[in-house]
Amino acid sequence: MGENRLPVVDARDIVKVYQSGSEQLKVLDHVSIQVRRKDFIAILGPSGSGKSTLMHILGCLDLPTSGEYYLDGLDVLRLKENQLAEIRNKKLGFVFQKFNLLPRLTAIQNVVLPLLYRGIDEKEAMKLAEEKLSLLGLGERLNHKPNELSGGEQQRVAIARAIVGNPEVILADEPTGNLDSKSTKDVIGVFQELNKQGNTIVMITHDVEVARQANKIFYIRDGKIYDDGGLP
Amino acid sequence: MRFKQLLKLVLINVSQNKVRSFLTTLGVIVGTATVFLVVAIGKGGEAQVSEQFSKLNVGSIMVMPAQRGKVVDPLTKKDAQLFTESDNIAHAFPVLRGNGDINYADFSLNGGFIAIPPEFQQSNNLTIQQGRALEDEDEKKKNKCAVLGAELANTLTDGNPSEIVGQSITINRRKFEVVGIYNRVGDTGSPFSYDDAAFIAYSVGEKYLLGTRANPTIMVEATGLETVQAAIDDITYILNETHRMGGAEQFRILDAGSRLAAAQESARTMSLLLLAVAVVVLIVSGIGIMNVMFVTVKERTGEIGILKAIGAKKREILGQFLAEAVVISLAGGVLGAVLGFLAVPLLKYLELPAVPSVGGIVLGLTFSVITGVFFGFYPAWKAAELSPIDALRYE
Known part of the structure; x- marks a missing residue:
């Protein structure tokens, strides 16, 4: 096993408990997951299974109640909020079900934003953003606002935003959940292509067909995770 | 960012x-x-x-009755003379003011007149534009002559002031000869406008226009800014001596500095x-x-x-x-x-x-x-x- 096959995402015994009133809700129950560089992983589960919570924890947007999480060798649970923001900026790229583009910004302004938060010079950043958008076939749509784009196009803008900073891991939360079948195929194709180019992708979905396009599937049910062969 | x-x-x-x-x-x-x-x-x-206040000498002091209307114990010309005996006071002029109908030809207006000792003119920058100023002679002989403020002359003649010199006007139905017109002085900071008034000799005002109702204001000039307070003290002392009934209390003494x-x-x-x-x-x-x-x-x-x-x-x-x-x-x-x-x-x-x-x-x-x-x-x-x-x- 080469150096580049070390796990970039290494989460162990992750527990997440929500307190609602006097009741405790265990959303994640000792979940462990390793993702190696260049993996394309799907986490498949029905709604309410805890897959989104897992995604938020892997994305450093939320902290687990207990467990350990190393991202690219960094002990995430010991980091301060500003350091987490920096990790989200440099090591992670998010793709959401609802695209989550900023409505008042154009496509290229949306894509350039993570680079600006990184402190990269605006001219340089614009060049990179334009490159990524062109790569995703949106070279003609740079100055369109989200509401002027189709769902598939919006999701491709979101993907461009996720990859523009060359993250270690792309996290996609139901990326096809709001798309028609043609756009779904389209977006999955983009992910496969990105994976072929060496990007590491973790994709959450409830759609078996979509999950099958990944190289490896984890199943999640009632807060517990099972790998390929292990679904009861 | x-x-x-x-x-x-x-x-x-x-x-x-x-x-x-x-x-x-x-x-x-x-x-x-x-x-x-x-x-x-x-x-x-x-x-x-x-x-x-730019035109107002900061050394000037005004002495006037504290109450408007009828005054039991008015200031007099004599008070002004007594004031000038103080080392701190350069001048003191009694000034009478009144309002009345002023007539020229067939034009009539209600205006102000001011009766002054002739020396008042020099120390208040009243300079002659046309004709002559009021003179000591006018005061002594009670000549019924008047010098007009520039604005008044202008109004009475409907914009042709030069014609009025040498003519007669009446103030409260008494006839006066207009002997001169002053240059415009603008706002002096004094409570009455010089440009809108007719000036007559003090004695004339006393005799013909105000009579026993004469109730002068005394305009005092201290010798300098630093003697203003001493001058006020002197004035107060003199008023207490000469107006034993009510003393200095019944008068208001205003100096330019405190007004400023x-x-x-x-x-x-x-x-x-x-x-x-x-x-x-x-x-x-x-x-x-x-x-x-x-x-x-x-x-x-x-x-x-x-x-x-x-x-x-x-x-x-x-x-x-x-x-x-x-x-x-x-x-x-x-x-x-x-x-x-x-x-x-x-x-x-x-x-x-x-x-x-x-x-x-x-x-x-x-x-x-x-x-x-x-x-x-x-x-x-x-x-x-x-x-x-x-x-x-x-x-």
Whole structure:
């Protein structure tokens, strides 16, 4: 096993408990997951299974109640909020079900934003953003606002935003959940292509067909995770 | 993120909501305009006071009855003579004032006349434009002659003053010969206008126009600014000696210095009052900004989540929303300064002196920015403190 096959995402015994009133809700129950560089992983589960919570924890947007999480060798649970923001900026790229583009910004302004938060010079950043958008076939749509784009196009803008900073891991939360079948195929194709180019992708979905396009599937049910062969 | 890009982002957000931004900043517009006008009015008042007093000798002192109307124990010519015996006093002139019908040819008006000892003219810069001045002879012989203020002469002759010299006028149906016209003196800071009055010799006024009702004011000139207080003390002493019935109490002694101070004080009070109004307006508008910023933060909670997901730090979120508040209030400040400028002619029309100044603009804009920072901080801080996941999940 080469150096580049070390796990970039290494989460162990992750527990997440929500307190609602006097009741405790265990959303994640000792979940462990390793993702190696260049993996394309799907986490498949029905709604309410805890897959989104897992995604938020892997994305450093939320902290687990207990467990350990190393991202690219960094002990995430010991980091301060500003350091987490920096990790989200440099090591992670998010793709959401609802695209989550900023409505008042154009496509290229949306894509350039993570680079600006990184402190990269605006001219340089614009060049990179334009490159990524062109790569995703949106070279003609740079100055369109989200509401002027189709769902598939919006999701491709979101993907461009996720990859523009060359993250270690792309996290996609139901990326096809709001798309028609043609756009779904389209977006999955983009992910496969990105994976072929060496990007590491973790994709959450409830759609078996979509999950099958990944190289490896984890199943999640009632807060517990099972790998390929292990679904009861 | 660098400042320039942050500002760009802020401007995009603010300009997408123009109407709301404008309504939010309405209070700031009014507040800044008020601050600007406060400074303008303050400066105008200052200018007016110093103009009023520029022609007034600061060594001059006025002695007059404390009460209007009938006076039991009036001042007399003799009092004025006694005053001049003080080492601290250069001159003291009794002056009689009255109102009456002034007639020339078939033109009649109600005007003022002033009876003065002839020496009064030299020490009050009354110079002759045409004809001659009042002379000692007129005082001694009680000559019924008058010298007119420039404005009065102009009015009586309908703009052709030179014709009146040598002619007769009547004051309260008594005939006087016009012997001269004074040069225009403008505002002297004295409570009556010289340019609108007819001047006659003191003795003449006493004899023909006022008679036993003569109730003079005595205009005193101290030898210098530093002797004003000593002169006032001397005057008080003399009045106590000569008017044993009521003493100096029944007279008012006004010196120019204290009148100047009083005028400045009232101008300052006016400015402070207006400034207080401006501050209240800005506080109210600041609360408005705070409310709108809270609504904005609430509305854009999801967006804040997105920004946090792509790596915005707390201080960057804080900076963005704070900058939004400041941009909105600063825009209000600029509009307010323009509004203030437009209001200056209106104030002038209302005879409120106002002098626009760069200082006023700077102060107004400073206040508007302070309002934005102060009231924008809490909502921006709230936005920055949102947890990324709560913000992202917010619907």
